[in-house]
Amino acid sequence: MQRNQIIRTRLGWKLLDGIERLVSALWPARFKGSVGRVLLLPAVLLIGILVIGLGYMIEYSFHELDLSTYRLKDEYSLVNYAVIADRPVYMRVLNRTLLAALIVSVTTVFLAFPYAYMLVRTRSALTRKFLLIALFLPFFIGQVVRAYGWLIILGKQGLINSLLEGLGLPALNLIYNYPSVIFGLIQYMLPFAILLIVPAVAAISEDVELASEGLGANWISTFRHIVLPLARPGLIGAFVVVFTLTLTDFAMPEILGGGTTDFIASAIYDSFFQLSNAGLGAALSMILVMIGSVIVAAIFYLAGTGTLGVREQSR
Amino acid sequence: MRGARSKKIVLWSIIWFNIITLSLPTVIVIGASFTAGEIIQFPPEGFSLRWYQKLWQLDDFQPALMRTFYVSIICTLISIPVGTLAAIATVRYRFRFQKSIQVYLLLPFTIPLVVSGISMMIFFGEIRILGSLWPVGMALCIINLPFMIWSVSASVNALDPELENAAYNCGAPPVQAFLTVTLPAVMPGVITGSMLMFILAFNEFLVSLFLTDSRTVTLPVQIYNSIRSIITPDLAAVSVIYIVIALIAVWLLDRLVGLEIFLRSK
Amino acid sequence: MSMILDTKTNRRTVLKTGAAAVGMLAMPSVLRAQEKPKEIIVRAWGGAWGDALKAGVADPFTEATGIKVRLDFTEDNEIKPKIWAAVDQGRVPPIHVNWDTTTNATISALRGATVDLSDLSNLKGLLPLAKPSGLEGYPLVNTYAYVYVCAYRPEAFPDGPPTSWNVLIDPKFKGRIALYDDGIGFNPISVIVGGGTFADIPDNMEPGYEFYRKLKQNEPLLGEDADFTTWFQKGEIDVACTISVNARAAKESGIDVAWTVPKEGCKVDTDGLWVPKGLPANEEHWAKEFVNFALTKDAQQKWCSMLGLPPVYPGIEPPADLVGDPSYPTTPEDFAKLVSVPSPVLVENQPIWFAKFNEIFQG
Numbered sequence: 001m002q003r004n005q006i007i008r009t010r011l012g013w014k015l016l017d018g019i020e021r022l023v024s025a026l027w028p029a030r031f032k033g034s035v036g037r038v039l040l041l042p043a044v045l046l047i048g049i050l051v052i053g054l055g056y057m058i059e060y061s062f063h064e065l066d067l068s069t070y071r072l073k074d075e076y077s078l079v080n081y082a083v084i085a086d087r088p089v090y091m092r093v094l095n096r097t098l099l100a101a102l103i104v105s106v107t108t109v110f111l112a113f114p115y116a117y118m119l120v121r122t123r124s125a126l127t128r129k130f131l132l133i134a135l136f137l138p139f140f141i142g143q144v145v146r147a148y149g150w151l152i153i154l155g156k157q158g159l160i161n162s163l164l165e166g167l168g169l170p171a172l173n174l175i176y177n178y179p180s181v182i183f184g185l186i187q188y189m190l191p192f193a194i195l196l197i198v199p200a201v202a203a204i205s206e207d208v209e210l211a212s213e214g215l216g217a218n219w220i221s222t223f224r225h226i227v228l229p230l231a232r233p234g235l236i237g238a239f240v241v242v243f244t245l246t247l248t249d250f251a252m253p254e255i256l257g258g259g260t261t262d263f264i265a266s267a268i269y270d271s272f273f274q275l276s277n278a279g280l281g282a283a284l285s286m287i288l289v290m291i292g293s294v295i296v297a298a299i300f301y302l303a304g305t306g307t308l309g310v311r312e313q314s315r
Numbered sequence: 316m317r318g319a320r321s322k323k324i325v326l327w328s329i330i331w332f333n334i335i336t337l338s339l340p341t342v343i344v345i346g347a348s349f350t351a352g353e354i355i356q357f358p359p360e361g362f363s364l365r366w367y368q369k370l371w372q373l374d375d376f377q378p379a380l381m382r383t384f385y386v387s388i389i390c391t392l393i394s395i396p397v398g399t400l401a402a403i404a405t406v407r408y409r410f411r412f413q414k415s416i417q418v419y420l421l422l423p424f425t426i427p428l429v430v431s432g433i434s435m436m437i438f439f440g441e442i443r444i445l446g447s448l449w450p451v452g453m454a455l456c457i458i459n460l461p462f463m464i465w466s467v468s469a470s471v472n473a474l475d476p477e478l479e480n481a482a483y484n485c486g487a488p489p490v491q492a493f494l495t496v497t498l499p500a501v502m503p504g505v506i507t508g509s510m511l512m513f514i515l516a517f518n519e520f521l522v523s524l525f526l527t528d529s530r531t532v533t534l535p536v537q538i539y540n541s542i543r544s545i546i547t548p549d550l551a552a553v554s555v556i557y558i559v560i561a562l563i564a565v566w567l568l569d570r571l572v573g574l575e576i577f578l579r580s581k
Numbered sequence: 582m583s584m585i586l587d588t589k590t591n592r593r594t595v596l597k598t599g600a601a602a603v604g605m606l607a608m609p610s611v612l613r614a615q616e617k618p619k620e621i622i623v624r625a626w627g628g629a630w631g632d633a634l635k636a637g638v639a640d641p642f643t644e645a646t647g648i649k650v651r652l653d654f655t656e657d658n659e660i661k662p663k664i665w666a667a668v669d670q671g672r673v674p675p676i677h678v679n680w681d682t683t684t685n686a687t688i689s690a691l692r693g694a695t696v697d698l699s700d701l702s703n704l705k706g707l708l709p710l711a712k713p714s715g716l717e718g719y720p721l722v723n724t725y726a727y728v729y730v731c732a733y734r735p736e737a738f739p740d741g742p743p744t745s746w747n748v749l750i751d752p753k754f755k756g757r758i759a760l761y762d763d764g765i766g767f768n769p770i771s772v773i774v775g776g777g778t779f780a781d782i783p784d785n786m787e788p789g790y791e792f793y794r795k796l797k798q799n800e801p802l803l804g805e806d807a808d809f810t811t812w813f814q815k816g817e818i819d820v821a822c823t824i825s826v827n828a829r830a831a832k833e834s835g836i837d838v839a840w841t842v843p844k845e846g847c848k849v850d851t852d853g854l855w856v857p858k859g860l861p862a863n864e865e866h867w868a869k870e871f872v873n874f875a876l877t878k879d880a881q882q883k884w885c886s887m888l889g890l891p892p893v894y895p896g897i898e899p900p901a902d903l904v905g906d907p908s909y910p911t912t913p914e915d916f917a918k919l920v921s922v923p924s925p926v927l928v929e930n931q932p933i934w935f936a937k938f939n940e941i942f943q944g
Contacts, residue, residue, distance in 0.1 A: 020488045036408025043401035043420060043464065046393075046457050050422050053434020067929055070692045089940040114326040115333050125575075131330075132574050133565060138337045139514045140561040141344060142535065144542060145554045148811075149340025152347070152357045157816040159357070173756065176802055176817075187336050192462075195507060199469030219322040233472060237465055244424035250521065259762045259803025262943050265427040270939065272433065273658035274763050275932045276688060285430040292425035297418045353834050354814050433662060440670045525663065528675035529622050529653035540654040544627030545830075546807050 054289065060282035065275075072279050080283035090267060090284070096178070097247060097263040098291075104185045105242040109235055111186070112193035116234075117227070119194070120201045135191050143188060147255040150184060151175060176258025184256040185246055192245070193238040200234020201227075236303050240296055247292050264288050345558065348551035355548050366552040375537065382448060383534040386523070387516035389452025390459070394512045397456070398463025399505055403497065405464070406471040423458045431458055432525040439526065451526045451533070455516040462515065463508040470504030471497075506572065510564075517557075615866045620649035621677040623871065627654040628806070629830035630888065634680065637884025638875045645874070648867055657681055661689065664857045668694045674857040677868035683723055683851045684927045687713060690720035691928065696856040696865060698722050703876035710851060711876075711893040715925030721855035724875060725890040728908045728919060729766030729848045730840040732809070732828040737819035742841040746774040748820055750795045759812055759821040762803040764793075764938035766848050767822045768931070769920050771796075773845045782922060783930040786937070793941045803942060813838050825908040829889045842907035842918060849910060849919040 063072035064079040084090045119131050138146070153159050154174035161171045174180060204227060212222040228235070250265040262270075264284065271281030343357045351361030370376055405417065423431070435454050439445040474497070482492040520535035527536055538553055568574060623639065625631045631652055639650035653676055655663070660679065667674040679686070689695050690713070698704070698719040704711065711723045733743060737754075749758050760767055768789065769782050775792030777785060802808070802818060810831050812818040828840045854875055856868040874880055878894050885892035886900040891911055903909040910916045 016491055016494070020490050023490050024488075036404045036410050039400040039404035039408070040416070042397040043460060044416075046397060046453075046460065047420060047422055049435065049438060049454075049457055050426055050431055052438050053431060054422075054426070056434050056437055057430060067932070068691065070688050087936075087940060089943050093943055111329060111333055114329040118326055118330055129569070129574055131334075133562075134334050134337055136510075136514075136565055137341055137558060137561055140518070140557040141341055141554050142518050142520070142538065142557075144539070145344055145550060146340045148355060148546065148550070149343040149347075151811070151815060152343050152355070153339060155815050155817060187340075190333060190337060195511065196465060196469070199466075199473060199504065199507075203473040213318075218318045234469065237469070240421070241424065241461070241465065244421060248425065248427040250427065250429060259808075260797075260801070260942050262939075265429060267939070267943075268427055269429050270763070270935070272429065272662065274935055276661060277932065278662075281430075285427060288427060289422075289425050289430075293418050293422075296421055296425065297414065300414045300417055436663065437666055437670075440666050440672055443672070445672065524655070524659065528663075529651055529655075537654075540656065541627050542807055543656050544630060544654070544806050546811055 054286075057282040057285050060278050061286050063279050065277045065279050070276055080279045083280060084283060084287065090264075093262055093267050094264050094287075094291075096261065097265075100178075100182055100185065100263065101243050101246040103182055104189060104246045105239050107182075108186050108189045108193045108242045109197075109238050112190055112197055112238060113228075113231070113235070115190075116194045116197035116201050119198055121206070135194055138187075139191055143251040144255060146188070147184060147252070150180070150256065154180065175256065176260075178257070178261050181253045181257045181261055184252045185249065188252060189242045189245060193242055196238040196241060197231065197234040200231040200237075204230045233304070236299065240299055243299075244292055244296060247295075248288065341558070344551045344554050348548060348555045350548050350551075353547065355546065355551050366548040367555075370549050370552050370556075375532070376534075379532055379534045379537050382531065383517055385448055386452040386455060386533060387513050389449055390455040390516040391509050391513045393453060393456040394460060394463040395505060395509055398460055398508055398512075399467050399501065401460075402464045402467035402471055402504070403501070406468045407476070420464060421461055424461055428458060428521040432522040435522065436525040445526065446528065446531065448527075448531055451523055451531070452516070454522055454526055455519050456512065458519070458522055459512055459515045462511045466508030466511065467501050467504035470501040474500040506568075510568070513564075514561075517560075616863045617646065617648055618864045618867055620651050621864065621868055621871060622651045622653050622675070623678040623680060624655055624657070624660050624676045625652045625680050626657070626806070629826060629833075633884050633887035637882075637887055638871075638880045641880060641883075642871055642874045646867070646870070650871070657685055661685065664689065665692060665694055668858050672859065673861065674859050677856065677860060677864060678871050679855050679857065681721070681853060681855060683713065683721070683853050683924050684931060686721040686853050686855050687716060687924045687928050689855065689857075690716055694857055695720040696858055696860075696869070698856065698869060698872060701869060701873045701876065703873050706895065707876065707893045708895050713853065714923050715928075721853040722872060722876065723851040723853040723893055724881070725885045725888065725892045726849055726851050726910065727888075727890045728825050728842070728910070729770075729822055729850070730825045730828060730908045731820065731843050731847065732813075732823050732825075732831075732838055732840045733820045734813065734816075734818075734837055735839050736837060742839065743820065744841075744844055746770060746822075746843045746845050748843075749801070749822075750792070750799050752799065754799065754819050756800040756802075757817070757819040758796075758799060759802040759804060759809060759818045759823075760796075761822070762805060763935045765931075765935075766824070766850070768934040768938070769848055769922050770822075770845060773920065779920060783926055783933075786934065790937055790941065793938065797942055797944075801942075810836070826888050826890065829902075840908060846918055846920045847908070849916065849921045 060072060061080055062076045062078065063074070064077050065071075066073045115131065115135075119128060122128050122131070141149075151158065155161070156171060156173075158174070160174060164171060208226055208230070209222055212226045213219065217225070248265050249263060250269060253261050253263040253266060265288070268281050268284045268288070271277050271284060347355045347357050347359055348366060349362050349364070350356060350359035351363035351365065352359070401420065405413075405420070410416075431454075436445065439450050444450045478500070479492055479496050482496045483489070487495070518535055520539040523533050523536045524539065527533060534553070538550065542550060565574070623634070625634050631654065635652060639652065642648070643650055653660075660676065664674045664676070664679070679689075681689070686695070698721070701719070701722070704719065704722065710726060713719065713721050713723060731743060731746065731748075737757075748754065764771070769779070771789035771792045772781050772786055773779065775788035777788035781788065802812060804812070806823070806827050809818075809821050809823045809827055812821070813831055813836050825840055828838050831838045854872045856865060856872060860868060875884065876894065878897070881892040881894035882897050885897070889900055889903050889909065891899070891909055899906070899909050899911065907915070907918060910919055
């Protein structure tokens with residue numbers, strides 16, 4: 001047994017040495033400065049496929065639809081962008097989307113933090129398991145089915161309104177409006193946010209907190225001055241993810257909005273599919289991607305890159 | 316201690332609010348799937364397994380389920396090396412245009428899925444790989460890749476760079492340092508990320524819609540198409556099957572590596 | 582078209598007609614030369630729609646030819662770009678036959694994505710409705726007419742069915758009304774109920790837009806086929822403008838729904854079948870045979886009576902529950918009560934109407 005193990009270990013080391021030699025032959029030390037870029041290459045290439053797609057979109061967006069052939073005209077024009085600027089509805093839908101993205105991301109991060117915190121800090125293994133399972137299960141119920149569940153709960157003849165009726169109270173309009181879309185999105189985004197915040201909380205040593213409380217700070221100021229600043233990378237990461245996912249979401253407004261609270265992704269969908277106007281859809285997409293990227297870049301410059309970035313204090 | 320009690324009350328009331336909003340639709344859907352009636356309702360009308368039976372007897376259900384597993388596994392397998400390397404690169408190495416690259420890496424989230432779906436359909440059609448299943452897995456990996464990168468970089472962040480430096484200083488060659496110090500340290504992130512990638516691929520319908528046809532259709536696409544005309548309780552039954560798969564996965568993970576792996580940072 | 586081409590088509594048509602006269606089951610030699618594919622894929626709407634196509638056309642077709650028919654329930658708007666991209670890139674399209682709205686089919690025809698069906702043997706003797714208007718030949722063939730009726734919950738109308746579409750702006754039903762999410766099926770009606778006339782379409786749509794602005798105040802829900810059923814089921818709405826098939830299917834599944842044609846009329850439209858370009862020759866042949874099969878008397882009878890819609894094959898009796906129903910037009914007088922906008926007008930103007938509809942309701 002033991003001999004075997006030694007041989008195996010030796011083999012392991014030999015193998016490792018071999019890999020080491022191979023790598024150094026393929027990758028001489030003088031290239032060391034570019035290791036980061038090389039590690040990044042596969043991801044950059046994969047996402048490059050989306051960039052190729054954006055290339056198509058840019059091209060389409062500069063051609064007008066010819067209604068007699070339903071193809072884009074050959075000549076270049078700015079018609080699609082002019083149409084978007086000309087129709088106030090696009091501005092309103094865009095504003096509605098941006099506002100929702102802001103509300104949803106702030107609320108979700110606020111709600112997710114205590115959950116992530118308790119998940120890390122609880123001493124009971126049972127509580128932890130319970131919290132983890134409650135976190136993971138909703139992932140497996142698609143947005144559509146979840147929305148149907150909400151209809152049963154929040155509908156005009158749903159569980160809550162039957163309850164109100166039983167108490168002799170007037171029925172409420174709880175679904176198919178803007179607030180219900182926001183609510184649905186928060187519910188959908190919550191697990192993502194929690195998962196992104198957990199590692200940040202886990203990285204905070206509990207001793208630091210105890211020290212702060214030991215020095216007489218109450219928990220609110222410990223949170224404000226110690227825990228939240230240390231968890232900042234996770235909070236920013238969660239914020240950015242929820243913000244961008246909400247900004248481009250299509251399903252939730254479609255099914256909980258009752259058809260009259262479209263987000264910009266719905267307008268893009270309609271242009272491509274209802275109107276068969278790829279040029280207009282492409283122009284709307286370009287505008288949305290630009291806005292999203294600029295906002296993300298601004299957050300990264302102002303607040304650091306969150307989970308993605310380097311821990312500033314360690315350098 | 317009064318402070319500790321108020322902390323507990325505040326945090327736990329928020330947590331309970333979360334748990335209820337997260338679980339309520341799930342409970343409703345599980346209940347509704349056992350209805351004997353024709354429509355999704357809660358409380359269900361009677362009890363029966365008829366909708367499960369109907370589901371299982373559908374010609375296309377089992378192959379579609381298998382294909383869904385297949386594309387989800389491809390998606391996860393691609394994302395593990397690609398995402399892990401990218402995460403290590405963004406956290407550990409300095410290069411020019413760092414922030415621009417971060418914005419670039421987030422493109423899968425800033426491009427609406429409809430647009431990603433259409434443009435990948437056109438590109439894959441152009442290079443004649445549309446119609447195979449593996450490009451679907453790759454596409455699902457692309458649109459969710461930021462989740463993998465972010466999960467792993469959270470772990471890389473938590474890893475003290477001094478540990479790696481120590482390995483180097485003790486004479487460990489770079490690959491060895493990577494395999495023996497860096498990789499084990501980022502494992503929690505890799506597992507969280509893989510789990511997410513798998514789950515998301517398993518549920519994705521919008522991009523898959525454009526990359527599959529009726530011979531290669533996956534389960535979420537089939538569900539999406541079928542609810543466009545009529546919604547019946549078999550939809551709830553599918554969800555329950557998903558939940559069962561999820562529970563098995565969570566249980567397996569707990570037995571194999573322990574659920575705490577999500578929380579370990581060092 | 583040149584004479585030579587004409588005679589060629591004619592000769593082929595004659596050949597085929599002769600072949601079909603021998604009978605589908607006998608498999609004449611002209612057809613036997615075409616290698617049979619294992620299956621063909623037909624895009625269809627799901628629910629009651631798909632059930633009708635399966636029982637009325639697909640299953641009998643399989644029985645007659647041995648070719649399996651797979652129904653693809655991708656939504657009609659979503660299959661469009663998939664087919665177009667395939668045709669443009671010279672790939673094999675994802676389906677063999679598209680069951681489509683005439684408007685969308687016409688758009689695909691204009692785009693050059695459809696195969697000409699003029700040589701189908703069963704086109705002869707069909708009602709004029711079968712011929713697509715504004716297009717040369719048969720890039721698609723219409724298979725039946727359907728009506729966007731006013732569906733309502735009888736419980737909410739104790740004094741009898743609504744007589745005017747003005748019911749949609751009655752404050753009594755605030756938040757309890759529904760339309761399709763692009764206004765399809767209601768666009769021409771809105772002009773008439775808004776005080777305009779049929780002659781105003783498409784040049785003066787303003788009365789319709791004015792009606793929409795009032796309608797918006799009444800907080801309608803906007804959705805698709807499945808939504809209407811769900812909303813009636815869950816008591817979310819009392820009135821909706823939807824296709825009679827959906828209302829009838831809902832009623833048959835036990836939901837309390839009835840329908841009517843108000844005094845302003847309802848929009849009548851057609852659906853059709855078409856075959857995309859780019860299929861291997863033998864598959865294209867059998868796809869066309871499927872369309873041809875759908876135009877036989879038996880197929881039309883079964884398919885359309887399950888849908889509850891008037892077929893393009895002449896002389897078929899309506900199903901018992903729809904005799905005399907205004908949503909089942911058969912005579913010219915019946916059609917006169919309905920509003921029919923020619924496809925070319927729809928193709929050119931519907932995008933504008935959709936955009937305006939969105940502008941009003943998303944504002």
